[in-house]
Amino acid sequence: MINKTVKNAEDAVKDIQDGATLMMGGFGLSGIPENCIAAILKRRIQNLTIISNNAGVDDFGIGLFLNQKMVKKMISSYVGENEEFERQLLQGELEVELLPQGTLAERIRAGGAGIPAFFTPAGVGTEVAEGKETREFNGKLYLMELALQADFALVKAWKGDTAGNLIFKGTARNFNPMMATAGKITIAEVEELVPAGSLDPNQIHTPGIYVARIFQGEFYEKRIEQRTVSV
Amino acid sequence: MLSKEQIAQRIAQEVEHGQYINLGIGIPTLVANYIPAHLDVVLQSENGLLGIGPFPKESDVDPDLINAGKQTITMLPGSAVFDSAQSFAMIRGGHVHLTILGAMEVSEHGDIANWKVPGKMVKGMGGAMDLVASAKNIIVAMQHCSKDGHSKLLPACSLPITGIRCVKKIVTDLAVLEIAPEGGFILKERAPNVTVNEIKSKTAGKLIILGEVPEMQFD
Numbered sequence: 001m002i003n004k005t006v007k008n009a010e011d012a013v014k015d016i017q018d019g020a021t022l023m024m025g026g027f028g029l030s031g032i033p034e035n036c037i038a039a040i041l042k043r044r045i046q047n048l049t050i051i052s053n054n055a056g057v058d059d060f061g062i063g064l065f066l067n068q069k070m071v072k073k074m075i076s077s078y079v080g081e082n083e084e085f086e087r088q089l090l091q092g093e094l095e096v097e098l099l100p101q102g103t104l105a106e107r108i109r110a111g112g113a114g115i116p117a118f119f120t121p122a123g124v125g126t127e128v129a130e131g132k133e134t135r136e137f138n139g140k141l142y143l144m145e146l147a148l149q150a151d152f153a154l155v156k157a158w159k160g161d162t163a164g165n166l167i168f169k170g171t172a173r174n175f176n177p178m179m180a181t182a183g184k185i186t187i188a189e190v191e192e193l194v195p196a197g198s199l200d201p202n203q204i205h206t207p208g209i210y211v212a213r214i215f216q217g218e219f220y221e222k223r224i225e226q227r228t229v230s231v
Numbered sequence: 232m233l234s235k236e237q238i239a240q241r242i243a244q245e246v247e248h249g250q251y252i253n254l255g256i257g258i259p260t261l262v263a264n265y266i267p268a269h270l271d272v273v274l275q276s277e278n279g280l281l282g283i284g285p286f287p288k289e290s291d292v293d294p295d296l297i298n299a300g301k302q303t304i305t306m307l308p309g310s311a312v313f314d315s316a317q318s319f320a321m322i323r324g325g326h327v328h329l330t331i332l333g334a335m336e337v338s339e340h341g342d343i344a345n346w347k348v349p350g351k352m353v354k355g356m357g358g359a360m361d362l363v364a365s366a367k368n369i370i371v372a373m374q375h376c377s378k379d380g381h382s383k384l385l386p387a388c389s390l391p392i393t394g395i396r397c398v399k400k401i402v403t404d405l406a407v408l409e410i411a412p413e414g415g416f417i418l419k420e421r422a423p424n425v426t427v428n429e430i431k432s433k434t435a436g437k438l439i440i441l442g443e444v445p446e447m448q449f450d
Contacts, residue, residue, distance in 0.1 A: 027278040027315070028301035030294060053315070080354030081301065089353055098353070101277060102319030102361030109316040120323065121364035125342075125395035128360065158295075170295035170312055171278050177314040205314075222294035225301040230286040 001196040004164040006213045009039035012187045016152055018045055019072075023108065023150040023179040024052040024062060028081065028225050031172030032061050033154040035189050035217040041065065047072040051108070051150055053101060053175055055079040060223050066094070075148070077101035081225060100128060103145050105178060111147040112181025112210070119144055153183025156217075157206070160190035161199050164208030173205065180210045189217040232404040233422045233447075238372050240265045241447055242331060242402050245370060251275055253322065253362060255332030256300040258372040262331055273309075275327055277358040279318050282310025299358065319358070323365045330366035332359060334373045334398075336388045339436035341398040341410040343371065344390035356393060363394030375403035375433050382435035384408070384416055406430050407447060415439040420447045 006012050013036055016022070022040075026032035041064050048071050055076055056063035063082050065071050073095040079085045088094035099107070100122040110118055119142035123129050133144040155176040158169035166188055168176060180186045188206075193216035233241070239261035246252065246262070248270045254260050263283070266272060274283035276298045283298055284305035291305065298304045306312075313321075321327060336344040343363055346356040363369055376382055384401070401408045407420035415437040418430060421444050431438055 028297060030278070030297050030301075076355060078355035078357035086353060090350065096353075098355045100356055100360035101315070101358040102323055105315040105319050120361075122323070122361040124364060126360065126392045128356075168312075168314075170293065170306075171276065171280055171297050172295040173312060174278050174315045178316050224292065224294050224303055225297075226303065227292060228286045228302040228304070229289045229292060 001163045002208070003162050003196075004208065004211055004214045005162050005193070006215050008215055008218065009035040009189065010042075012036060012189070012213045012215055013039045013043070016040065016043075016045055019047045020045065020151045021049040021051065023153040023183055024050060025155040025174065025176035025179050026061065027053055027171065027174035029056065029061050029223050031156050031168070031174050031176055032056070033156040033187075033189050034220055036154045036187060037061065037064060041068065044068060044070065046070055049073040049075070051075040051148060053077050053104060055082040055085040057081050057225065058084050060221075073097070075099065075104070077104050103128075105175065107145055107148040108175065108178040108182045111149040112178060115147060117144055117146050148182060150179075150183045151185070153179040153186040155180045155186060155188050157188055157190045159192045159194065159199065160188055160211075160214050161194050161196045161208070162214065163196040164188065164211030164214050165199055165204045166190065166206040166211065167199065167203055168205050177206045180206045185212045186210050187212065188214045190214065191217060191220060232425060234404075236261060237449070238402050238404060240449060241407065242370055242372055243267070245400070246270060246272055246329065248272070250328040251281070251326065252329045252331065253277065253327050253366070255330070255359070255362075257333045259331040259333060260298070260300060262372075275318075275321070277318055277322070279313050279315055280306065280310065282307045319361050322358070322361050325365055325367060327366055329368045329370065330362045331370045331372060332362065334371045334383070335377075336383050336385055336390050337371055337373070337398050337401055338385055338388045339410070339414050339416055341396045342388050343393045343398050344388040345393050347391040349391065359393050363397040369398050371398050371401045373401065373403055375405040375430070382433050384434045384436045386436045405433065411439055417441065418444050420445055422447055
C-alpha cells in the first residue's frame with residue numbers, strides 16, 4: 001500500500017506559496033485543520049485565496065489569517081461569527097465571494113469529480129445570479145455554477161491510516177470529504193493516525209486516493225462557539 | 232402580541248407526523264421545544280446531521296456535534312451524519328418536508344429577504360438560498376414590524392433577495408398569514424387580543440381579509 005505519511009504540519013505545508021488558493025474544511029470551528037492553520041500562520045504566507053464555508057472567529061481558525069492580513073480573497077457562505085472579517089468586507093479591504101452553502105458544497109464536489117458545471121435552483125432571482133447563465137428545466141429556473149478546485153485542500157479527519165483513508169466524526173465532517181477530492185494536493189490532519197490495515201474498509205468515508213499527505217495533529221483545542229446545555 | 236416563544240409555539244402546530252424538518256437559526260430553533268411529544272419528526276441540520284436532539288448536559292458537550300447555529304447539541308437514537316454535499320443534495324432534492332426560517336422582509340408574492348443589509352450587515356446567506364429554492368413547504372417566523380416600526384410585510388422586498396415566490400405561510404407576533412397565489416397576504420389568524428385593524432395598519436403589502444378572522448389557539 002502507498003504510504004502518504006509526512007512528519008508534521010510544518011512538513012505538510014512547506015511548499016504552499018504566496019498567492020495560493022487553499023480549501024479549508026470545517027463548519028464554524030468544527031472540523032477545522034487546526035494544526036495546518038498554525039503552521040501556515042507561522043510562515044505568514046501572503047495573498048491567499050481561501051475557500052471555506054466560514055471565516056472562523058476573531059481569534060481562532062481562519063480569523064487568525066485575517067488578523068495578519070494574509071488573505072486576499074475569501075469564498076464562503078457565511079462569515080457572521082467573525083467581526084473583523086465583516087469589517088474588512090464592509091471596508092473593501094478584502095475581496096469576498098459569498099455563495100449559497102449548497103452551491104459551495106456542490107461546486108467543490110464537482111471540482112473533484114470531473115464535472116465542470118451544473119445547474120442549481122439556489123440563488124435564482126437574487127444577486128447571486130448576476131452574470132450567470134439561467135436555464136429552465138421542467139418549468140423551473142436554474143443557475144449554472146462552475147466547479148471549484150484549489151492548489152491545496154487542508155482537511156481534518158478523526159482517524160486516518162498511512163494509505164490516506166479517512167474517517168470523520170459527527171458534524172466535524174461537513175466540507176472535508178469534498179475538499180479532499182478537489183485539491184491538487186490534499187493535506188489531511190487526523191487525531192489518530194493508524195497503520196494501513198487497521199481501519200475497516202467498509203467504514204472509510206474518504207478513500208486514500210484523494211490524499212497526498214497525512215499526519216497526526218499534535219494538539220486539538222476544538223474550541224466551541226456556542227456552549228449550549230440543558231439543565 | 233406574541234413573544235418569540237409563542238410564535239414558535241404556534242408554528243409547532245403546523246408540524247405533521249413523519250416530517251423531516253429544517254429549522255433556521257433564531258426563533259425557528261425554538262420550535263423544536265414545542266413539537267407535540269406524540270409526533271415523530273426528524274430535525275435536519277444543514278451541516279450534516281439528521282436527528283438533532285436537545286442541548287447536552289454539561290458533561291456531554293461535544294465540539295464535534297453542533298447545529299447550523301454552531302450550538303452544541305446531541306443526537307437522537309436513529310440519527311445519521313453525512314457531509315455537506317449530501318446534506319444539500321437532500322435539501323435541493325426535495326427530501327426535507329418543511330423549512331422554518333426567519334426573515335427581514337417578505338413580499339406579497341412570497342419573496343423573502345433575510346441575508347444582507349447593504350453597507351451594514353453582510354453575514355452571508357449560508358444555507359438559506361438552497362432551502363427556500365427547494366423546500367416543499369416554507370414557513371417564516373418573524374416580527375410583524377422592524378425595531379423602528381416599519382412593516383416587514385411589503386408589496387416588494389427592498390433588501391437583497393434570498394428567494395423569489397417561495398414563502399407559503401408567515402407567523403408573526405401579531406398574526407398568521409398565507410401568501411395568496413395571485414399575490415397578497417391572506418390574514419388567517421390574529422394573535423390573542425390583537426385586532427384586525429392593528430394588523431391592517433402594520434401591514435404595508437396587500438392584506439386580504441376573508442370573513443371573520445379567528446384568534447390563534449394555544450392549548
